[in-house]
Amino acid sequence: MPKLQTAAELEKYRAEILAQRDPAKPCIAVCAGAACDGMDSRAVAAAFIAHVEQNKLGAKVEVRTTGCHGYCEKGPNVVVTPGEICYFEVAPADVPEIVAATIKGEVVERLVYKDPTSGAKAVHMNEVPFYKHQTRLLIGDNPKIDPMKIDDYLAVGGYAALIKALTTMSPDQVLDEVKKANLRGRGGGGFPAGSKWETTKKAPEKIKYVIVNGHEGESAAFMDRAMLTGNPHKILEGLIIGAYAIGAQKGFMYTRHDMPLLEKHVRNALAQAKEYGLLGENILGSGFDFEVELHFDVGIFVSGESSALMRSIEGNIPEPRPKYIRTSVSGIWDKPSNLNNVETWANVPQIISRGAEWFTSIGSEKSKGTKLISLSGNVVNSGVVEVPMGTPLRTLVFDIGGGVRDGKTLKAIHFGGAMGGSIPADMIDAPLDFDGMSKLGAPIGAGGLLLMDEDTDMVEVARYLMDFLTKESCGKCVPCREGMSQMLHILTEITEGRGKPGDLEKLEDLIMVTNVASLCALGKTSGDPLKSMFHYFKPEYEARIADVAGGRSEGK
Amino acid sequence: MSEMSEIVLTIDGQEIKATADMTVLDAAKSAGIYIPTLCHHEKLEAFGGCRLCMVEVESRGWTSYVVSCVYPVAKDIVVRTRSEKVDKIRKVLVEELLAHAPDAPELVKLAEEYGADRNRFEREASFCILCGLCVRYCNEVKHLNAVGFIENGPMKEISFVPEIAAKECWDCQECFTLCPTSYAQAAYMLTEALAFPGQRKVQTASEPAPTRRVIPITPVGAIA
Numbered sequence: 001m002p003k004l005q006t007a008a009e010l011e012k013y014r015a016e017i018l019a020q021r022d023p024a025k026p027c028i029a030v031c032a033g034a035a036c037d038g039m040d041s042r043a044v045a046a047a048f049i050a051h052v053e054q055n056k057l058g059a060k061v062e063v064r065t066t067g068c069h070g071y072c073e074k075g076p077n078v079v080v081t082p083g084e085i086c087y088f089e090v091a092p093a094d095v096p097e098i099v100a101a102t103i104k105g106e107v108v109e110r111l112v113y114k115d116p117t118s119g120a121k122a123v124h125m126n127e128v129p130f131y132k133h134q135t136r137l138l139i140g141d142n143p144k145i146d147p148m149k150i151d152d153y154l155a156v157g158g159y160a161a162l163i164k165a166l167t168t169m170s171p172d173q174v175l176d177e178v179k180k181a182n183l184r185g186r187g188g189g190g191f192p193a194g195s196k197w198e199t200t201k202k203a204p205e206k207i208k209y210v211i212v213n214g215h216e217g218e219s220a221a222f223m224d225r226a227m228l229t230g231n232p233h234k235i236l237e238g239l240i241i242g243a244y245a246i247g248a249q250k251g252f253m254y255t256r257h258d259m260p261l262l263e264k265h266v267r268n269a270l271a272q273a274k275e276y277g278l279l280g281e282n283i284l285g286s287g288f289d290f291e292v293e294l295h296f297d298v299g300i301f302v303s304g305e306s307s308a309l310m311r312s313i314e315g316n317i318p319e320p321r322p323k324y325i326r327t328s329v330s331g332i333w334d335k336p337s338n339l340n341n342v343e344t345w346a347n348v349p350q351i352i353s354r355g356a357e358w359f360t361s362i363g364s365e366k367s368k369g370t371k372l373i374s375l376s377g378n379v380v381n382s383g384v385v386e387v388p389m390g391t392p393l394r395t396l397v398f399d400i401g402g403g404v405r406d407g408k409t410l411k412a413i414h415f416g417g418a419m420g421g422s423i424p425a426d427m428i429d430a431p432l433d434f435d436g437m438s439k440l441g442a443p444i445g446a447g448g449l450l451l452m453d454e455d456t457d458m459v460e461v462a463r464y465l466m467d468f469l470t471k472e473s474c475g476k477c478v479p480c481r482e483g484m485s486q487m488l489h490i491l492t493e494i495t496e497g498r499g500k501p502g503d504l505e506k507l508e509d510l511i512m513v514t515n516v517a518s519l520c521a522l523g524k525t526s527g528d529p530l531k532s533m534f535h536y537f538k539p540e541y542e543a544r545i546a547d548v549a550g551g552r553s554e555g556k
Numbered sequence: 557m558s559e560m561s562e563i564v565l566t567i568d569g570q571e572i573k574a575t576a577d578m579t580v581l582d583a584a585k586s587a588g589i590y591i592p593t594l595c596h597h598e599k600l601e602a603f604g605g606c607r608l609c610m611v612e613v614e615s616r617g618w619t620s621y622v623v624s625c626v627y628p629v630a631k632d633i634v635v636r637t638r639s640e641k642v643d644k645i646r647k648v649l650v651e652e653l654l655a656h657a658p659d660a661p662e663l664v665k666l667a668e669e670y671g672a673d674r675n676r677f678e679r680e681a682s683f684c685i686l687c688g689l690c691v692r693y694c695n696e697v698k699h700l701n702a703v704g705f706i707e708n709g710p711m712k713e714i715s716f717v718p719e720i721a722a723k724e725c726w727d728c729q730e731c732f733t734l735c736p737t738s739y740a741q742a743a744y745m746l747t748e749a750l751a752f753p754g755q756r757k758v759q760t761a762s763e764p765a766p767t768r769r770v771i772p773i774t775p776v777g778a779i780a
Contacts, residue, residue: 300708471709474708475711477605481712485709485710512645512648517621519605
């Protein structure tokens with residue numbers, strides 16, 4: 001592939017790809033996302049490829065291995081286009097039947113979605129309850145793309161936003177558009193991305209960096225890896241556009257060391273983008289130079305904290321730094337460094353191509369666009385979900401999630417992983433909104449939504465989350481390291497039937513000090529789940545301690 | 557230029573003149589105002605680990621809690637080195653550290669000042685409070701890196717590197733005096749005993765055998 005020198009060359013190349021593709025030719029897309037992979041979708045994909053090859057059916061049907069489709073619960077997932085026919089829990093033995101039906105334009109009825117109560121069938125994606133209540137602006141392309149093929153991304157209109165930015169917009173105009181779109185950081189803070197970009201852009205240093213935070217350490221969050229593994233070019237396109245707006249010459253992708261498929265896809269995407277001339281010098285003849293380097297975490301949660309992440313990229317121990325200066329002004333090697341989460345970057349191309357006005361038409365008053373949510377816990381349909389901001393939690397939990405498993409009653413909804421919070425079931429009509437959820441004590445965080453049923457022991461939940469965080473503390477500052485150890489100790493005592501009067505007061509002191517005095521967000525928010533539980537579920541804690549005092553302890 | 561960078565702030569009701577490169581702790585010290593610290597040392601870069609130097613800062617109507625050893629001075633901020641909340645934070649921090657080193661003189665003194673109960677939290681007598689003075693002094697001042705941190709979270713500890721310690725520590729031992737709990741000395745002795753017993757500097761006629769310098773542990777109550 002010769003390097004594409006201009007935007008026109010890229011568009012010409014895109015036209016060639018599309019000309020070679022017959023939209024009427026059936027395509028079988030096999031999900032190879034992390035959950036389906038765990039259900040051995042690899043064997044399913046291999047069976048499809050072998051079957052088509054052996055029977056010389058390549059001219060009649062195409063097989064594509066793709067990233068995560070979203071419906072993890074029912075994997076391995078297979079989607080057949082045209083028509084977006086969804087097959088669930090597909091096994092290698094089902095392959096000949098699916099191929100035969102696909103070629104004939106028929107549907108394999110026994111593999112389509114069946115409503116667990118009514119038995120009603122749903123064939124097409126837009127009829128399946130899990131999908132039909134979603135707005136899949138970001139993850140919707142996953143079933144259409146082989147993440148190893150940049151041409152697949154180009155075929156769905158990829159890099160058109162980059163062309164638009166480079167050829168028709170000044171860096172200031174790009175920044176303005178992102179500011180007008182009111183794109184807020186998807187990593188947890190909900191801080192306006194445009195303001196952050198502007199800070200780095202206006203910082204006096206000439207050398208500036210942009211960074212993709214693909215660390216995703218939050219427990220019960222698995223949507224960033226679904227995006228980055230399934231559609232790496234979308235994030236890369238966002239990053240290049242951001243670098244152009246900010247005036248950065250170099251970018252870093254910082255992601256997980258423990259996902260071989262993710263690494264393979266991202267490495268490949270960077271190499272392909274370079275080969276095509278979308279990275280490197282004079283991108284598409286615009287005069288803009290930009291390089292991206294890939295970095296991996298070192299297996300510790302806190303390396304996802306922005307300043308720790310930057311220390312890690314420098315080659316230092318990933319400890320958050322104690323300085324009161326923003327990384328957007330002084331980050332990697334003390335240069336202005338703008339860091340955004342995977343999902344935030346993924347939103348950039350569509351804001352540029354479709355405009356801020358379109359973007360702000362989706363979502364709630366202060367939270368715009370869609371949000372990727374990882375649904376898990378005691379939910380019928382676990383998976384990766386995308387809904388407009390402002391969607392009531394009820395839609396997420398019941399319409400999409402299918403409600404609570406095994407016919408049980410919902411007790412609590414937990415958001416934001418180990419630094420988030422739990423709210424009781426009766427708050428189910430609250431809208432998904434950065435500020436609203438924070439106010440309730442269950443901040444969206446990165447977007448991990450955990451359902452808890454009636455049997456959930458709320459003390460054990462707090463203990464479990466504290467156990468996780470305690471091990472992930474870097475150990476530098478006293479309130480985080482010692483405060484969490486002590487909180488974990490007290491919670492363990494209570495769960496094991498050795499709670500004492502005064503324990504809750506001690507916990508309250510520890511929550512306050514850890515919150516106010518810790519160096520970074522990990523420590524500061526480590527007591528948040530417990531705080532939310534003291535707000536909504538305190539009687540459960542009191543009862544556990546009272547039981548011990550009254551000699552009714554049964555232990556565990 | 558020097559006049560340009562002069563900043564006036566208020567600490568505990570006193571107007572204090574500072575320069576732009578100062579931290580709140582520096583400014584307080586220059587005015588003779590005491591703020592407790594455990595991990596701070598003039599010769600070392602600010603660490604921000606013990607959080608004991610936390611103070612209350614009022615700026616444009618907002619009250620926040622910051623660690624004074626890294627927080628830069630700013631025009632017109634009002635700093636309170638003590639308040640009910642600041643004292644409460646220090647009390648709990650000292651209680652957390654007392655769980656590890658219940659008899660460390662500096663901690664015992666701070667406990668008295670802030671009413672900290674040495675038995676409040678679950679004891680785990682590791683004797684080290686991880687202030688990092690030894691580690692940072694060895695790195696920043698001596699450039700030897702004979703002692704470092706290992707592990708993370710509650711598992712974190714200091715550890716001497718036997719290969720370096722065997723060569724360098726005998727003549728130095730300067731970190732021993734910095735240690736608020738005498739643990740650095742103990743950790744070194746243990747490393748010596750386990751990794752290089754008796755392998756001290758080779759004695760030559762011109763260079764007599766050095767005498768071991770052992771820093772006596774100050775008994776509790778002996779310091780004013």
